[in-house]
Amino acid sequence: MEYNPRTGQYRDDNGKVIPKTQILDTIEQERRILERKIEAHSQNLISNSIDEFEWERRIKRDLKESHLKMVALGAGGKDNISQRHRGQVGAALRQEYNALFDFRKKRQAGEISDRQLVARSKFYSRSLSQSYHRSEQLTRAQNGATLAKRTLDPTAKHCPECPGYSTRGKFVPIQNVVPPGTRCSCRGNCKCTVVYRVA
Ligand SMILES: [Zn+2]
Ligand SMILES: [Zn+2]
Structure with a gap:
């Protein structure tokens, strides 16, 4: 790899x-x-x-x-x-x-x-x-990535907090995106994903 x-x-x-x-x-x-x-x-x-x-x-x-x-x-x-x-x-x-x-x-x-x-x-x-x-x-x-987009998989098991961390299809400043599992009761055992981008 x-x-x-x-x-x-x-x-x-x-x-x-x-x-x-x-x-x-x-x-x-x-x-x-x-x-x-x-x-x-x-x-x-x-x-x-x-x-x-x-x-x-x-x-x-x-x-x-x-x-x-x-x-x-x-x-x-x-x-x-x-x-x-x-x-x-x-x-x-x-x-x-x-x-x-x-x-x-x-x-x-x-x-x-x-x-x-x-x-x-x-x-x-x-x-x-x-x-x-x-x-x-x-x-x-x-x-060098400055932007990120966090997406919820609605079909996956997630906790009540996960939907609030989705950036709703938009790229936002990287520091505003909570990485999956942080401050979240499912601890990232969902299928939330983050895509990063170099602006
Ligand atoms: Zn969660
Ligand atoms: Zn999640």
Whole structure:
């Protein structure tokens, strides 16, 4: 895969542009992989193969790895990850880690049943697409894009906030566009897309 910083598009080895839908599928695949890993850690905790600290450590490790993959995807490859990308994903990960810390404390206090543990821990996979979209916006701005258009897929599952972020078919200044998953209860697990443009 080759990334074009001017258009923000990837091309495959035959030179064919990879459609955005395929990028979104890649994010969803990674989310499912992460979800399964987290589920396995929770099952291991339930069966006492690991303790709460090890459970937390493994989830943090897997979250970090998957988020960094999303950042790289939005940046046009690992080599394009800048300090600002790192700062952005670092802040997002700290939030996840804090929530995980509180969750672990509650589990240790006996407030979380096994069933709740499995169901709720899986939710940690849902912040991945946010990291992709934030990285993409930062990357495109760094590469000269000044305008963006955010589109809602009305057939997709989205939260009550998503429609308010659509720019209704218009290109607007890039800084006015909220990347999907940010300040949004579906966390970007919708099919909202953003197109960027160099003015
Ligand atoms: Zn949403
Ligand atoms: Zn959305």
